[in-house]
Amino acid sequence: MGISLLETTQSGFQWVADRVWKVEHAFERANAAGVKASSTRMRIFCILVGMSFAYVCLAGFATRASLQGRGDIQALTGEPNARAQLVDRNGQLLASDVNDYNIFVDPKDMTGEDRAMVRRALFQIFPDLLRDKVDQAFKTGNRVLLTSNLKTAKRDEILNYGLPGISFEAHRVRDYPLANTGSAYIGMTQRGGEGLSGVEKALQDQIVGNAIHNQPVMVAMDLRVQGALENELRAMAVAQRAQSAIGIVTNVRTGEVLGMASWPDFDLNRPGQYSDADKRNHAAVDRYELGSIFKVISISVGLDTGTTSLSSVYDGRQPLKLGNRFVHDEHASSELLTLTDVFIKSSNIGTSRVALDVGATAMTRYYEALGLFRSADIELSEPASPLLPSRWSEGSLANSAFGQGMAITPLSFVEAANATLNGGYLRPLTIKKYDGHSPVPGTQVFSAATSRTMLELMRQNVLKGTGTRANAPGLRVGGKTGTAQKPGNGRYTRENISSFLAVFPIDGPVDGDRYSVLITVDSPQGTPESNGSRMGGPVAAPVAGHVIERIAPFVGVARKEDKFTGPGWDKAPVAAEDLTGDEH
Incomplete structure (x- = not known):
């Protein structure tokens, strides 16, 4: 998550407070050393002006970052073809948009020792992966797609290995956590997101509209029934x-x-x-x-x-x-x-x-x-x-x-x-x-x-x-x-x-x-x-x-x-x- 404007501003105030405290102590040390007060006051004044200017810049950047962050969130919820969650009459999840991931391997981002280690790890993680595909990737030295449609949990598992030269690209898909349950009732969507059948097609406009405001669409189904x-x-x-x-x-x-x-x-x-x-x-x-x-x-x-x-x-x-x-x-x-x-x-x-x-x-x-x-x-x-x-x-x-x-x-x-x-x-x-x-x-x-x-x-x-x-x-x-x-x-x-x-x-x-x-x-x-x-x-x-x-x-x-x-x-x-x- 990004840092909010409030959090950024609070940090800025703390930074200024720390500096003021240090200037105050500098003034006390100057008095103790017998330095002329007028000269010391002028230097302190200049320092405070400089810090104030720096803080104004800091607040400006924080405000801009916050507004940009909100724009990113709006772009995410208002993404073309985004669909709201479907829930049953009691709020139980039936369908939602999630990220699936494509996994790539790039030998150029590995040392010679890394390559052998990464190769072994990939076969442990993906026992069904075609060996010829992996071998070809290491021979050509180019970035190659290894497999598609990884769920978030699998991606996180791979990240825990800390493998060099492995990268991911996310793409949004419609996910049905209950798989077969209610399949004819809920219906399907096209790969691009438009409803093809069932609730997904019948309530297309509402599902797309609610996605903009991140509001689920509730249907009559009782999942227990x-x-x-x-x-x-x-x-x-x-x-x-x-x-x-x-x-x-x-x-x-x-x-x-x-x-x-x-x-x-x-x-x-x-x-x-x-x-x-x-x-x-x-x-x-x-x-x-x-x-x-x-x-x-x-x-x-x-x-x-x-x-x-x-x-x-x-x-x-x-x-x-x-x-x-x-x-x-x-x-x-x-x-x-x-x-x-x-x-x-x-x-x-x-x-x-x-x-x-x-x-x-x-x-x-x-x-x-x-x-x-x-x-x-x-x-x-x-x-x-x-x-x-x-x-x-x-x-x-x-x-x-x-x-x-x-x-x-x-x-x-x-x-x-x-x-x-x-x-x-x-x-x-x-x-x-x-x-x-x-x-x-x-x-x-x-x-x-x-x-x-x-x-x-x-x-x-x-x-x-x-x-x-x-x-x-x-x-x-x-x-x-x-x-x-x-x-x-x-x-x-x-x-x-x-x-x-x-x-x-x-x-x-x-x-x-x-x-x-x-x-x-x-x-x-x-x-x-x-x-x-x-x-x-x-x-x-x-x-x-x-x-x-x-x-x-x-x-x-x-x-x-x-x-x-x-x-x-x-x-x-x-x-x-x-x-x-x-x-x-």
């Missing part, structure tokens, strides 16, 4: 030998994305070592027919329009004929189904009938109001637009109701589904931390009553429906499973998209803080833990439950009993799950 989500998602995806997997955690009241994981992930410090597919944010880019988790939306529309209610009854005993095709339930029922049964038994027939009663005009109006006809509303640049039916016939309407025939991104689904869970408001998702007092933007799509009913249906589904594997005792978890066959080459394949949408806690004010967790797995292969099943219940629901268990303390959700707790609920038989996507 992100870590738990990634750990659980990765463990399942590896065990399932999945093609990819996605996890999203949001606050449904504010729209904040607390965690967003895309597997496979990658090391942000070494992006060149990964394929483009491994660097995709699958949550924002990939479009899926998501299967029965979409029933959260279609049932909510039926409730909100008044075309269905919890007392409504549907005949699920026979397939539903629509033109030349039929809608089947994978597990046929031998009895009539209430709306609750339709939801917790995931009946495609019952859900199709709900959608047909609503009608294409009203249903698509809700779809549009929920943002399902556009890309997800979030600051990120990556979200893809949906793939929609060319026309809304009875068949396409019925298919969409149970998550078939309309391909959307997981982010788009979360944005729409959150409106069924937060009192009815469609709110944009955000990667920025909510300040806690500004009005939260949003448009009311569903009534609060519809939202409350859906929360309770989702809780029942976790206790006695297809979502029991997501239950986390005391945390009042609700949820919905989904399993859809992947389309390919004009037909549905044997590969699945397996999903689970969870919400917790389902109680409390309908417009209070509540958290959604979406887990989506592309092409799971089955494991002993899932009994070989590739369905959403055995594959995705346990992941959601484990994530909720881990993150509940971080988001302030305490364990307690709810009105559904009891032996009648806990011992209810598990309902079978339907598969969507097969044509009949």
Whole structure:
């Protein structure tokens, strides 16, 4: 660090004080020696004038140096392409600009004895260094680059050797101290510093602007939530030998994305070592027919329009004929189904009938109001637009109701589904931390009553429906499973998209803080833990439950009993799950 103006001035005053003290003693010695006082006073006066002039010069130089020093600091923080630190909502570091170093060797700055010693030391420090490269440097006698991208700690280690002829050149790089953690969320930058993806691109202007004032940019991510989500998602995806997997955690009241994981992930410090597919944010880019988790939306529309209610009854005993095709339930029922049964038994027939009663005009109006006809509303640049039916016939309407025939991104689904869970408001998702007092933007799509009913249906589904594997005792978890066959080459394949949408806690004010967790797995292969099943219940629901268990303390959700707790609920038989996507 440089010396401040205050420190320099204080040193100058001390210097003058010392000189004055010496002059005073000189005067006393002159008196003692009998020297004439007038002559002595004149000499002392001249000395003091000279010292005063010297001090004025000293102060001037100090002031100039201080101003120049401040200019250097400003130039450093305002350096072209400089970027502010990224931190999570609790101030934990996610990304920062740091200096990396190139190391050079120059034999001209060494004696003959030094050369042999330096050569040996370099091979000890860099065991992987090519010997031919070092030998060539010593033969030519020219300054040669040995290696690049040394971290500060490594440079300091080399400096401790005190090697002659070794020099360094610094260059600024973007550093991600957590490497893979949050890679799709945080995103990458170009070598020159401009954001390429994720937060780095979405908040480019703010990141560059804050760098001028050395202020960090705080995002909505909670690093603890992100870590738990990634750990659980990765463990399942590896065990399932999945093609990819996605996890999203949001606050449904504010729209904040607390965690967003895309597997496979990658090391942000070494992006060149990964394929483009491994660097995709699958949550924002990939479009899926998501299967029965979409029933959260279609049932909510039926409730909100008044075309269905919890007392409504549907005949699920026979397939539903629509033109030349039929809608089947994978597990046929031998009895009539209430709306609750339709939801917790995931009946495609019952859900199709709900959608047909609503009608294409009203249903698509809700779809549009929920943002399902556009890309997800979030600051990120990556979200893809949906793939929609060319026309809304009875068949396409019925298919969409149970998550078939309309391909959307997981982010788009979360944005729409959150409106069924937060009192009815469609709110944009955000990667920025909510300040806690500004009005939260949003448009009311569903009534609060519809939202409350859906929360309770989702809780029942976790206790006695297809979502029991997501239950986390005391945390009042609700949820919905989904399993859809992947389309390919004009037909549905044997590969699945397996999903689970969870919400917790389902109680409390309908417009209070509540958290959604979406887990989506592309092409799971089955494991002993899932009994070989590739369905959403055995594959995705346990992941959601484990994530909720881990993150509940971080988001302030305490364990307690709810009105559904009891032996009648806990011992209810598990309902079978339907598969969507097969044509009949």
